[in-house]
Amino acid sequence: MIKILYCGGSSVCFELDGGAPYYAKESYRVLVDGEERLSAQNTNVFSLFGLRPGTGYAVAVRFEGGGEENVRFTTRTEACCVDVRQFGAAGDGVHEDTAAIQAAISFLPEGGRLWFPAGTYLTLPLCLKSHITLDLDEGAALLGSADRGRYPVIPSVSTDPVTGEETLQAGFEGQELDCYQSLLQASYAEDIAIVGRGAIDGNGGNGDWWGDFDSFPAKRPRVVFLNHTQDVTMHGVTVKNGPSWHVHPFYSRDFAMLDCFVTAPKDSPNTDGIDPESCDGVDIIGCRFSVGDDCVAVKSGKIDMARKYKTPADRHTIRNCLMEFGHGAVTLGSELSGGIRNLSVTSCYFHATDRGLRIKTRRGRGKDSVIDKVLFDNIRMDKVLTPIVINMWYNCCDPDRYSEYVWRRDPLPVDDRTPRMGSFAFRNMECTGAEVAACYIDGLPESPIGRVELENISVAFAQDAKPGMPSMRNHNEARCRLGLYLDNVERVRVKNVRLSGVEGRGLTAEHCPDVSAQDFEET
Numbered sequence: 001m002i003k004i005l006y007c008g009g010s011s012v013c014f015e016l017d018g019g020a021p022y023y024a025k026e027s028y029r030v031l032v033d034g035e036e037r038l039s040a041q042n043t044n045v046f047s048l049f050g051l052r053p054g055t056g057y058a059v060a061v062r063f064e065g066g067g068e069e070n071v072r073f074t075t076r077t078e079a080c081c082v083d084v085r086q087f088g089a090a091g092d093g094v095h096e097d098t099a100a101i102q103a104a105i106s107f108l109p110e111g112g113r114l115w116f117p118a119g120t121y122l123t124l125p126l127c128l129k130s131h132i133t134l135d136l137d138e139g140a141a142l143l144g145s146a147d148r149g150r151y152p153v154i155p156s157v158s159t160d161p162v163t164g165e166e167t168l169q170a171g172f173e174g175q176e177l178d179c180y181q182s183l184l185q186a187s188y189a190e191d192i193a194i195v196g197r198g199a200i201d202g203n204g205g206n207g208d209w210w211g212d213f214d215s216f217p218a219k220r221p222r223v224v225f226l227n228h229t230q231d232v233t234m235h236g237v238t239v240k241n242g243p244s245w246h247v248h249p250f251y252s253r254d255f256a257m258l259d260c261f262v263t264a265p266k267d268s269p270n271t272d273g274i275d276p277e278s279c280d281g282v283d284i285i286g287c288r289f290s291v292g293d294d295c296v297a298v299k300s301g302k303i304d305m306a307r308k309y310k311t312p313a314d315r316h317t318i319r320n321c322l323m324e325f326g327h328g329a330v331t332l333g334s335e336l337s338g339g340i341r342n343l344s345v346t347s348c349y350f351h352a353t354d355r356g357l358r359i360k361t362r363r364g365r366g367k368d369s370v371i372d373k374v375l376f377d378n379i380r381m382d383k384v385l386t387p388i389v390i391n392m393w394y395n396c397c398d399p400d401r402y403s404e405y406v407w408r409r410d411p412l413p414v415d416d417r418t419p420r421m422g423s424f425a426f427r428n429m430e431c432t433g434a435e436v437a438a439c440y441i442d443g444l445p446e447s448p449i450g451r452v453e454l455e456n457i458s459v460a461f462a463q464d465a466k467p468g469m470p471s472m473r474n475h476n477e478a479r480c481r482l483g484l485y486l487d488n489v490e491r492v493r494v495k496n497v498r499l500s501g502v503e504g505r506g507l508t509a510e511h512c513p514d515v516s517a518q519d520f521e522e523t
Contacts, residue, residue: 002061002071005045005258005285006235009053009078009113010135011195013235013258014071015286015320016061019044021380022322022349031060044320044347045286047236047259049138049197053078053113078133079111084121091119093143098124101142108132116140116198124150125181125221130189136198136237144183144223144243146207151180153218168309169227171250172219173397174277174302174335180218182225182248190230199238200224202246209243210269220244226252234260241265246291247274251311254281261288266325268292273326275299278311278338288322294331295323295353300338302398303366303417310368312339319344324351328358329384332371334394336361337419339370346377356387357426360394360472362406363444365419372422372450376429383433386470387459388426390441390449392419392488393473407474411446418444423451431459437479438499440470443488445511451491454484461501483522486512494520 006013019025023042030038030046037048051057054077061069085091087107088100101123104114110131118139125144128134136142145151156176157166169187170179183202186192194200202223204210213220220243226232229252238261239246246262249255257274264271273289276282277299289295300306300313313336323329329350332340350356357376361369381387395401405412412418421443431438438459443449467478470485481503486492487510494517499506506522509515 002069004071004073006233006256007073007076008193008195008233008235009076009133010051011047011049011235012051012073012075013045013047013286014059016044019347021347021378022320026064028061028063031062033058043286045259049195049236051075078113079109081113081115082108084114084116089121091117091121093120093122096123096145097121098126102126105129105132116142123183125152125183125185128184128186128189128192131191133193133195136196136200138197140196140198141201142183142199143201144203146203148180148207148209151221154179154181168251171305174299174305174337176305178218180221182221182223184224185227186229186232187227188229192229192232193235194233194237195235197236199240201240202242204241204243204264204268204271222246222248224248226250226255228252230254233258236260238263242271244270245272245275249276249279249282251277251309252279255279256283257287258283259286262291264291266292272297276313276316277301278309278313280314282316284318284321286320289326290324291326293326294328294358295326297328297331298340298343299333299335300340302335303337303364306337306366306368310338312341313343314341316343318348319346321348322351323348323353326353328355329353331358331360332374333360334362334397336371337366337369339368340374341370342373344375344377345379346375348379350379350381350384352383354385355389356381356384356431357389359390361392361419361421362394363412363419364398364400364405364417367416367418367420369419370422374423375425377427379429381429381431384431385434385468386436386440387429387431387434388439388441389471390421390424390443391471391473392421392444392447393442393471395474396472402474409445414446418447420447421449424449425453426457427453427455429457433462434459435462435465435480436468437470437482437485438502439484439486440482441486441489442471442473445488448488448490448511452486452489453493454497455493455495458498459500463501483507486510488512490514492516494518497521499523
């Protein structure tokens, strides 16, 4: 069955149902009105570009084995399409095109599309507005300037000089902090699309973005920053070499990232792929990530922002994605003081990340830091050092990270700073080439994790496995070939789990009053 995920004026994104994680059950060809457009496709999500607005099309997907599926659609109408070169953009990678691109955006009417033909468009940060589409053709690249001194600094909060009311403008790592303006930035806007097979290059490897950034007067920019936006879609584009995080939806609603590629060198600092923060309705589908930190990190702020804005992360779907070479493939936290709920990660493939499904919090995140109704299903992992981690002792990103309050193992009083974790289900997972631990779940003694289900899971350890840290916490110990380890979990359900190459006990459950294991096998 074919599902249409997005239909714009010039591009459409499709998803096939019933394949393996990320990859289709068999290769296929795509015909548009009887003519072949795509050949030898092998992923569950595919896209078409260069279509005419307001036009009906018939698409046939012909599988290698002989089957065929069909779908019809009509592209969205648009007010006009404008070539950015008509506003003076050179696209030669030498002359700066900021003024020309910003002028084109400003004069584009509602429902208009700004087209970037092949070329390199050197630019300083740009402001987007509502009801427009940016269309980056194949071979087109927006290249961020490496001159930090010319990046505007955006205040975290602006204050109305008449009423004294505050407006949130910027933030980073869960706090209200002044930030350099991001390369593409939209604030309090709606109905925006960024589409095409072109690239948005943050140029983080040049200049001093990846150097001594702690000494900067403001926090580093993201490649794309969306502040209080609604109905924004990114489709097909490559986002790369971010000065810090690549895509940062911030207090936004109904954001979709479809069939995109996010990439940065493995050793680039804090170059997360996408970090939706305190957002409602996020779809990340058919995307590929290969970055220097977490591939996807869902957040909801630190305790001060959570108390002030009371906005959890809600209704997030991550599906049919490929994550490679990050610290964590899909991470929740650690800045999650507003809470996370109704999140699913399904049909994804993780390759060579340090951790697979990674959840991290700590004392001090607060009573609103409730994580609940989280599902991980149909996941394939290869060479992921530790496939499953839930860590309530995370010791990074805070001044008191090494304090006794963070690391003390005996119970502390439950108060307004105590986080809570609810129910988590991990199902239908095949993991090969693990090294450190199959599963490492470590709750707080005063606030145990509510329920953990592990069902239909196989983990095979690499023969040459090396010791490593399964989680980031103080006074941790290196582990190697550790099986299922759980501490401070109220209810544990293990069903049809197979471990291969484990050292020591296959299942360790400490301070877990209700544990059941059915069809558990270790070799």
